[in-house]
Amino acid sequence: MKFEDLDAAMRARETPNETRLSKHGLWVARLDGRGFTRLTKELLTLEKPFDLRFHDAMSHALAHLFGCGFTLRMGYSQSDEISLLFEPDGIPFERKTRKILSVLAGEASACFSLSLGSLGAFDCRLSNVEDENGAVDYFRWRQADAARNALGAHCYWILRRQGLSPRAATKRLDGLSLAQKREFLSENDVDFEALPRWQTRGFAAFYETFEKEATDRKSGASVMARRKRLVFERELPFGDDFGAWLRQRLGERQA
Numbered sequence: 001m002k003f004e005d006l007d008a009a010m011r012a013r014e015t016p017n018e019t020r021l022s023k024h025g026l027w028v029a030r031l032d033g034r035g036f037t038r039l040t041k042e043l044l045t046l047e048k049p050f051d052l053r054f055h056d057a058m059s060h061a062l063a064h065l066f067g068c069g070f071t072l073r074m075g076y077s078q079s080d081e082i083s084l085l086f087e088p089d090g091i092p093f094e095r096k097t098r099k100i101l102s103v104l105a106g107e108a109s110a111c112f113s114l115s116l117g118s119l120g121a122f123d124c125r126l127s128n129v130e131d132e133n134g135a136v137d138y139f140r141w142r143q144a145d146a147a148r149n150a151l152g153a154h155c156y157w158i159l160r161r162q163g164l165s166p167r168a169a170t171k172r173l174d175g176l177s178l179a180q181k182r183e184f185l186s187e188n189d190v191d192f193e194a195l196p197r198w199q200t201r202g203f204a205a206f207y208e209t210f211e212k213e214a215t216d217r218k219s220g221a222s223v224m225a226r227r228k229r230l231v232f233e234r235e236l237p238f239g240d241d242f243g244a245w246l247r248q249r250l251g252e253r254q255a
């Protein structure tokens, strides 16, 4: 068979319906570590419940995703997940879903693994958040999840250090309200408010523009040039204040 014929025959067998992201509304991608409970609890020796080396690898992956051909307005990470808000016209690959999902998951997995020195893979999903207000709700939702996760994880590891088995520790925390978990933490001399913010609130990355002295190529004169740099915010405000911070960052006026 001629290569051209075989090529056409094989390509026809690929999943036929190439879906594309609609041009309506803003899109967010969320990458989540696959089986990271096992990776962090069994396969690696990490600080529990949060580990700086792991946090570094997540930061590297997030920074790397800013340089993968997508134009991102905001990135946010907590626990083993990364969320990316795309600029409306910042989605490449003719907006093909299959390509976007696989490239993002592949790039994040490769960078995270290299940074950590251990294999870690991410899955990826896409959400349409409509507009800036939807984006604010989205990020507030992920941050609320960060706070719940961090609270639960710190309680869990106090119990484990007290000698409880994984099952017994989980059972002990089952059905406790958030207030009860906070109380349990303070009874054990852990002040939730004093924990690093990247653990309890997650952290964000975005481009910031700044002015830099440069030399004009033609005239040789000294000029001020606008440049952009990627900035990490690891001291995010929480809840309503996070909402206000996001609105300002995303360029949305206060309602």
Ligand SMILES: Nc1nc2c(ncn2[C@@H]2O[C@H](COP(=O)(O)OP(=O)(O)OP(=O)(O)O)[C@@H](O)[C@H]2O)c(=O)[nH]1
Binding pocket: 032, 033, 034, 035, 036, 037, 038, 040, 041, 046, 047, 048, 049, 050, 051, 052, 054, 055, 079, 080, 153
């Ligand atoms: N030790 C440690 N564990 C972490 C850290 N950040 C996240 N994790 C763990 O990563 C896991 C993330 O949980 P999930 O995403 O819900 O579960 P998963 O095992 O990844 O499962 P799937 O996402 O469904 O594939 C939890 O067990 C967290 O405790 C960290 O900084 N240090």
Ligand SMILES: [Mg+2]
Binding pocket: 032, 033, 034, 035, 036, 037, 080
């Ligand atoms: Mg996961």
